[in-house]
Amino acid sequence: QVQLVESGGGLVQPGGSLRLSCAASGSIKIIYVMGWYRQAPGKERELVASITPGGSANYADSVKGRFTISRDNAKKLVYLQMNSLKPEDSAVYFCNTVPSQGLSWGQGTQVTVSS
Numbered sequence: 001q002v003q004l005v006e007s008g009g010g011l012v013q014p015g016g017s018l019r020l021s022c023a024a025s026g027s028i029k030i031i032y033v034m035g036w037y038r039q040a041p042g043k044e045r046e047l048v049a050s051i052t053p054g055g056s057a058n059y060a061d062s063v064k065g066r067f068t069i070s071r072d073n074a075k076k077l078v079y080l081q082m083n084s085l086k087p088e089d090s091a092v093y094f095c096n097t098v099p100s101q102g103l104s105w106g107q108g109t110q111v112t113v114s115s
């Protein structure tokens with residue numbers, strides 16, 4: 001069974017940076033498109049970035065130009081480099097496939113952007 005474990009979140013001031021990591025254990029297929037999602041209190045989970053196995057990336061308009069998604073297929077890792085963070089980026093961040101392949105959601109990693 002595949003497990004997804006996110007890490008790298010924390011408290012950062014506006015304008016700061018964080019790098020999130022997602023580690024997949026188990027026999028996850030590298031053919032999956034992987035994505036980073038986020039969910040703020042009282043809001044629905046939204047997809048912010050996705051990346052194909054070949055490295056082609058797409059971003060939500062709200063993070064375009066500030067966030068960069070990458071992946072290491074051999075190590076089964078997915079990263080999200082977040083720069084120029086804004087208070088509205090505060091949320092719990094999750095990784096998973098795009099679209100859903102039925103993998104369980106991890107615990108996520110909390111990102112808080114505040115002065």
